[in-house]
Amino acid sequence: MKSITQKRTSKKEVAITLDDGPTEYTPLFLDLLKKHNTKATFFCIGQQIEKYPEIFKRIIAEGHTIGNHSYTHPRHMGFLSASKVRDEIRKCDEVILQYGQITTHLYRPPFGVTNPNIAKAISQSHKECIGWNIRSLDTIITHENKILNRIIKRLKKGNIILLHDTSQKTYKVLVELLVNLEREKYSTFTIDSSLKN
Template sequence: MKHNLFILFYLLCNVFIYAFQAGFWVYILGFVLFSAVVIWGSFDIQLGYFVNSLTHKRTKIKEVALTFDDGPTEFTPKFLDLLKENNIKATFFCIGKQIEKYPETFQRIIAEGHTVGNHTFSHSKNTGFLSASKMMEEIERCDEVILKIGEIKTNLYRPPFGVTNPNIAKAIRKTGKKSIGWNVRSLDTVIIDEKKIYKRITKNIKKGRIILMHDTSGKTYNVLVDLLLFLKQKNYSTFTIDNI
């Protein structure tokens, strides 16, 4: 864990600061920098600061992964129709309570050959503040729903909001999950303009990239329509996360 190494580095720096009798402001500056790195590491899953997450595939082939978070929802069937029409498989990181709300859609995701992953039971806005035991409960409850409704098990897990910290790292380790990140973030839940979302994704397309989207709106569906055309024109194929 990079966090432990950074703590050691920070402590050694403090020893040197003390040894050379630096001013108090140096301690303050060091603490501010330390805090900034920890916060950055918590929110940027690609850094692997607290958890080593899979964020890309090493490949020489022109292929990318389409991943969808926060479903299933009322919009998911349209996404599935589009993917089926184009003979494309994707990876869906599903929320437990959403699976309970749309069980037939979840079963369809599996039946049509897509990969599913755990995205916690409730996708709590307080994810970053939960204890390790609470995070384990969130992951395990989602696993139970996946097994009950989908009759499958998965070791794939994507942290809500991409947030990681020592408690989340412990929960992932204890539940035997494989943390999955991304290196192309669409920000489709934040950006309103479909064209801006499309440009944000396509300008970052490279071999082995993992694209993060959400099957939660008609807006993202429209972006996906254009994205699939783009991938076809550029001769890109797709892979699912379980095939890395």
């Protein structure tokens, strides 16, 4: 399974990707991104969209990119049949269409797990598989500074940064990260299918 994990570019630019929302914290992230005039890519979980439809609509209204991140984000994704994975993708697509009136070609597998069944389901669903090449570990590491330093040490042209709009902690990391990117003269890009190479 070939997934997109970076952009080939000669520009100083990186992508901010936010997984597992929308959540009660997402509005904080949206306010912050707006303040910095920055667009991100949100890989949303179908069930979270149903829980926070207004926040989901706001993400779209503010010009960010939406990707499919499955309907329930199952812990045991690696053990599902191709047809079950397809159901997860399709149900999330339906919710995205219902609340956002949009469709997406982007799919990020929960936990980044891929195997032959998942690969088959992704290609049968006509999705691009989107990974990352900077894993912030923001859901694992407790100290904000450690998370931030992990990211900053790894910054390179075209990198895709994995974060989660699921906590105040990650929000604080993003506050500092955006200041850093501006200082280092990095711009940002959002994910789209044209990144395929």
